[in-house]
Amino acid sequence: MLSTVLQQIVFYFFAASLVFSAAMVVLSRNPVTSALFLVYSFFNSAILWMLLNAEFLSLVLIFVYVGAVMTLFLFVVMMLNIDIETLRKGFVRYLPFGLVAVALVVGLMITAIWPANFGALPNPQAAADYSNTGALGALLYTHYVYAFELAAMLLLVAIVAAISLSQHGKPQRKTQNISKQIDVDPKDRVHLVNMLSEKKQ
Amino acid sequence: MWNDLLTLIWIVIKIIIVIVPLLLAVAYLTFAERKVIGYIQARIGPNRVGYFGLLQPIADAVKLFLKEPIYPSSANPVLFLLAPILSMAPALAVWAVIPFDKGWVIANINAGLLYILAMTSLGVYGILIAGWASNSKYAFFGAMRSAAQVVSYEIAMGFALVGVLMAAGSTNLQDIIIRQQGGIWHWFWLPLLPMFLVYWISGLAETNRLPFDMAEGESEIVAGFHVEYSSMGFAMFFLAEYANMILVAALATIFFWGGWLSPFQGIPVLDSIFAWVPGIVWFLAKLGFFLLLFIWIRGTLPRYRYDQIMQLGWKVLIPVTIVWIVLIGLAIEFRMPPWFT
Numbered sequence: 199m200l201s202t203v204l205q206q207i208v209f210y211f212f213a214a215s216l217v218f219s220a221a222m223v224v225l226s227r228n229p230v231t232s233a234l235f236l237v238y239s240f241f242n243s244a245i246l247w248m249l250l251n252a253e254f255l256s257l258v259l260i261f262v263y264v265g266a267v268m269t270l271f272l273f274v275v276m277m278l279n280i281d282i283e284t285l286r287k288g289f290v291r292y293l294p295f296g297l298v299a300v301a302l303v304v305g306l307m308i309t310a311i312w313p314a315n316f317g318a319l320p321n322p323q324a325a326a327d328y329s330n331t332g333a334l335g336a337l338l339y340t341h342y343v344y345a346f347e348l349a350a351m352l353l354l355v356a357i358v359a360a361i362s363l364s365q366h367g368k369p370q371r372k373t374q375n376i377s378k379q380i381d382v383d384p385k386d387r388v389h390l391v392n393m394l395s396e397k398k399q
Numbered sequence: 400m401w402n403d404l405l406t407l408i409w410i411v412i413k414i415i416i417v418i419v420p421l422l423l424a425v426a427y428l429t430f431a432e433r434k435v436i437g438y439i440q441a442r443i444g445p446n447r448v449g450y451f452g453l454l455q456p457i458a459d460a461v462k463l464f465l466k467e468p469i470y471p472s473s474a475n476p477v478l479f480l481l482a483p484i485l486s487m488a489p490a491l492a493v494w495a496v497i498p499f500d501k502g503w504v505i506a507n508i509n510a511g512l513l514y515i516l517a518m519t520s521l522g523v524y525g526i527l528i529a530g531w532a533s534n535s536k537y538a539f540f541g542a543m544r545s546a547a548q549v550v551s552y553e554i555a556m557g558f559a560l561v562g563v564l565m566a567a568g569s570t571n572l573q574d575i576i577i578r579q580q581g582g583i584w585h586w587f588w589l590p591l592l593p594m595f596l597v598y599w600i601s602g603l604a605e606t607n608r609l610p611f612d613m614a615e616g617e618s619e620i621v622a623g624f625h626v627e628y629s630s631m632g633f634a635m636f637f638l639a640e641y642a643n644m645i646l647v648a649a650l651a652t653i654f655f656w657g658g659w660l661s662p663f664q665g666i667p668v669l670d671s672i673f674a675w676v677p678g679i680v681w682f683l684a685k686l687g688f689f690l691l692l693f694i695w696i697r698g699t700l701p702r703y704r705y706d707q708i709m710q711l712g713w714k715v716l717i718p719v720t721i722v723w724i725v726l727i728g729l730a731i732e733f734r735m736p737p738w739f740t
């Protein structure tokens with residue numbers, strides 16, 4: 199096990215790196231770089247969760263968000279040809295609103311995280327045979343089973359909706375019809391003609 | 400504090416003990432691939448450098464070291480350099496949790512299987528970023544193909560591994576192997592046969608190997624995502640690809656073929672004859688067989704068409720795994736002998 203000093207070094211390094219990359223998501227001029235910084239900040243927060251012994255959440259964050267969601271996101275962002283100049287025009291125009299929103303959020307965060315309100319507990323020392331995955335599963339499938347099933351249903355509805363929206367109308371793409379292809383008989387395709395061989399006159 | 404330092408040094412030593420043989424194995428895997436493919440095609444393969452061409456990988460490495468690195472003038476300089484590193488690092492990081500024999504593992508963590516899924520899912524970033532940062536059409540096509548393909552097959556692979564962790568009742572890799580004890584019929588390949596096939600096919604797709612090498616597709620998009628890379632950048636992509644091949648073979652061994660367990664376990668006479676063989680020998684033998692299978696498949700099958708890859712991934716592999724997960728659940732619930740008693 200790492201000693202507290204080392205653990206704190208790791209924590210502060212990745213916490214600072216998380217704040218930096220989160221800021222760079224907004225400040226970076228190139229949308230692809232922004233998306234990559236978002237990936238990096240997910241990665242940093244996964245490490246912070248790992249320090250809290252929440253290895254399941256941490257690894258699933260990487261697997262789902264970094265490995266799948268952000269890949270597709272990046273895929274889309276790379277294909278868009280975003281005109282950065284027009285985006286930057288809006289930046290100054292909306293600055294006052296932005297500042298007000300930021301002030302509100304910062305005020306909210308400070309009141310929430312203030313030591314008196316937050317009720318922070320020291321990081322509990324887990325038993326040696328403690329399995330984060332097992333503990334989470336036991337809770338999800340007993341105490342929170344209805345909420346869990348509801349969330350699953352909601353996702354299923356979203357999947358069905360997305361597919362029915364994108365499959366709307368006649369398919370535009372050219373695909374092969376496999377059963378038709380297998381059913382093809384050479385006799386229908388090629389017509390063999392028996393000709394008498396020509397002779398020199 | 401000093402104890403911490405000693406632990407850290409010990410960890411670094413263990414990492415070196417794993418990484419150095421791994422990189423050597425990667426070098427000689429490229430050689431083995433050229434030889435095996437050569438024999439499949441009735442050629443001899445490389446045989447000029449050293450005895451039987453054994454120094455060929457070293458010569459290749461020296462050549463790549465000494466070549467000039469070329470940077471396309473309109474490439475994104477930082478990301479262009481970062482991409483090979485990003486594909487190499489996860490390919491090596493996964494080896495932290497691979498048990499070579501009982502207790503021979505750098506980090507024996509409980510969430511080993513999840514860690515593997517998380518790390519292998521990072522590998523696609525190297526390809527995506529390389530394709531985008533090169534500022535080249537062919538590279539970008541390769542990156543797009545690869546992103547769509549890897550994301551699709553990751554789901555099938557994840558579901559196949561869900562079957563494994565249900566059967567083993569653990570995500571710790573050592574526990575998964577120990578759970579398969581009792582002879583070759585107790586290994587998970589038999590109760591999870593469709594899962595094994597799905598895992599193997601999606602392993603081929605995840606490593607961008609033939610018949611799923613859409614990201615490279617030499618005859619269609621030149622060399623795909625790494626078309627603009629030369630010298631060590633190019634070499635890093637190949638190191639990552641071959642390290643990933645070894646990894647997929649190692650995982651197939653661990654999840655479905657009993658890892659370090661002897662295949663003669665439970666057979667009266669053979670069991671005692673082979674009792675002295677250390678586990679790592681069995682592990683490496685199985686690993687070697689799967690690597691041969693990789694090369695064999697490459698020498699045999701033609702490349703899939705893109706829409707057929709997507710069709711196979713979404714409409715065949717994923718439904719098969721979902722059905723088999725339900726069956727495995729029933730088998731565990733009713734304690735089906737001899738695997739789930």
